[in-house]
Amino acid sequence: MKKYSLSLIISCVLLLFSCSDATEIEQPGRLTEAAAFETIADLQSGLLGTYGFLDTTSEIQFNAVFTDEVSIGFDNGGQGLGDGTWAFVLNNVSTAPNVFWTGFYGSLNNVNILIQAINNYEVQDGEQVDYNNILGEAYAIRAAIHHLIMSYFSPDLTDNGALAGILLDFVPTPEQQLPRNTNAEFYASIESDLTLAASLITKDQGNTFINDDFVTALRARVAAYRGDYATAAPLAQSLLASYPIANRAEYEAMFLDTDETENIFKLERTIGDNFDGQGNTGSSAAGGWAGANFAFVNATADGSPYFEMGRAVFNQLDPLDIRFDVNVAPTSTIDPDYQTSANALQTDRIIIKKYEGSENRALMNDLKVFRSSEMLFIMAEARADSGDLTGAAALIDQLRDARFGSDQVAPTYGSQQAAFAGILAERQIELAFEGHRYKDIKRLGVRAGVGVQRDAVDCSINGACSLGPDDFRFTLPIPRSEIAGNPEIANQQNPGY
Template identity: 50%
Template sequence: MKKIYKLICACMILSVVSCNDAIEIDQPGRLGAENAFRSVSDLKGGLLGAYNFLDVTPEMGFTAAFTDESFRGRDNGGQNLNVQNFNLNSGDGYVFQIWANNYGAIGMANRIIEAAQSIDRSEDPSLYDHVLGQAYAIRAYSHFQILTYFSTDYADDNALAGLLLTQPTEDIFASVPRSTNGAFYDQITADLNTAAGLINGTDADTTGFTFMGQDFITALRARMAAYRGQYATADALAASLLASYPIANQAQFFNMYDDADFTEVIFSLERARGDSYDGQGTAGGGWAGSLFAFIDPTAGGGPFMEISRSTYNIMDGTSDIRLPRAVNLAESTIDAGYATNDNFLNDDVLIVWKYPGFNAQPLMNDLKVFRSAEMLLIRAEAAADANQLTTAANFIDQLRDARFGSDQPTLVFSNQAEAFGGILDERRLEFLFEGHRWVDLKRLGSRGNRAIDRDAKECSLLSGCTLPANDYRFTLPIPLAEITANTGIQQNPQY
């Protein structure tokens, strides 16, 4: 894939060999799978290396800064200035990280899949299948992430996605063109089918909601179908998961972000002390909380990005449990007159508290990738798409009742646009700082008459207040490093 991918490949076998070993072999930048993987236990080590590449903090940080989720904090020293001003280009750090992380995971998964062909399965058949199945699932998920952020139109099979990589032995100096969404969807579906036939849950070390099992596969299928507008399929898949993953009550929801309750967690990326993400070396560093603060989620912890006023104002004065989970109310300074206060950056401090930290490590929490709340709102989308407006409203009401802790008035929609608008409004609060808002506006903004919604006071310090959902910046540019090295790749429009 060129320079980015070559650097990733050089250090890819994290759990098996050192990078020094990799650069001493005959073919620069690559270690033959036959040397790195010689047993089923080696495959398992490689699988953990593949999981190590999975990190959604770049998606979360970009979404929070680019949309209406966050605004510069009191201790901001220029962080996210370009993204907040809608200045998005191929040299952006978030763009590079999203691209590199996912292709790193794809590359590692490919090496595991290739190596498995030369390993004796009879050594441990169940573990062999279980590990191999997860490698296919990782490859499917990461390809879908690439499509999600770099394709112009999820529902158009002819639109370009990214580089479809299924072989680790491809010439890393070759010019590789982008493949279409249709080709991506076909490969993702094939990989998920293979994964579903192999994953068996027999290995305790690689089983549970922090590993990709059968429910992860169902959740990814449901999300992909919803993004494509294939709502009959999405609805059935989402409904099947809701039978096993109930919507959390207020206490459970609050504790979920302290990693103390997992009632509605379908799949989460684990973060722990001593792992490779135990630090803030890059934006987020794998720690979601460090996307918003330097030290900890307190007034003295260096809040450089805060919850936006437009989002806070929606929840203020309600019993919605999502407000105290989103904002450290005890440490925040809330200025009721911020709209006329020219010093509001110092006087109105709304500290993000969704990721306070765990196990005595501030700012480090698991990253929730799939939750049952998403499945419920996918069902609402499916109902709205079928013009079943009352049903859509009832699904939203079910979630609101849980988050408010009491029966809430059911919304009434007179047309599909109102229904999709209501769904987007609910998703805005439910998935705050979880990396959904940019994607949601891109795929549903036009249907729901919604766009980026920033507060007027905050807009006074920015070059733009909103963007329509069809703006070209709702597709990321191919990273500059890839464009420079890969003459066969096509840049997205207007970049």
């Protein structure tokens, strides 16, 4: 796989939008910013292009394979195993940090070019509302990407002085070489962008476009990741008032893309769009159908599954819980004696169903980015953080009642650690295969006393069974290509690498 430094990423993107060269020669045929964005419709098209950079399939793949969400499928021919991710091998030439770094910064540079073009655009009569919304959505996208960079590359999201990534809120020149910025600087930029977004966005175009609720959800997530629950909880609670927890039928329909009860924001996937295809199977590069992260053909036992559900997830699922039906394909073969079976790979086949497909396209489903259940978890974390263990348990019980469709026995937490462990366990099954597990262990694992813990049978292939929550690999390394090409960042590698 080719790897690129930030300066080269910027150079490549600038070639698409152009700028004057060193001698100010205007080359024939060059597409300038002014020529690319001549009308409000051009700006809208540019905005839609930036939405494509919010694809979460790479996150889904990495979070599943590096943690305890999946096991090796019976039809695996080496997919997802080649770079060592399944074995907890993570270094500055691994696929995930390189894909995330280049992808996030390519996205930032594109959205910054768009913001620059919007700010240089001369608004015509009757265009102000559309203009404001386009600019507001662009600011929100920039904030979201900066937070993704923090989530993966900052070693401690609660430490304002810790290094995050390179703050890119402007269009740099290819010659610029920039150092990493602190979390505090990232948080200030994110909040500034979200404040601008909230002041500009007035249109509600549904949950596949950024609106005020997206801004509120992102603010809640950012604050929760930061450990600022006094800010996070009220934001989360305000969204739960508008997006109630789905009942069993609604929950099942949500993952067939036919119900929107819990969806605050999602990335729509449809036949013929840029994501309609298999993508990079077994790779953090991913792309394409989300379900192709786990199977080649479809979400059945005959669909060539190369990853199956890990027993660490399955053993927590109750058949009476609707999440069992959503996540476990009915063609699965469940071996109750899998721990002593001589050939568990063949006798115990738990097929992942969550992305079985929609619109008659197997493995293609909308990508859920913000759901109301995440907001409920943020509120539960806030209560646990404040010592209200009974209140945290009540919220988890509320979710379980909805998923079982009947009153369940509320959990009892005897300590803060037990409460965070309970919340983390519930997040593991509620948000399974949605791109959260790695980040959840990173930010909650130490408080919960929980790391990656694969079932002994699942990890018998290589002995990579557990990883403590304080392990340095819960922060991605700065890619070697960036270290080599940017002297400003050469001495700013993350600990352990």
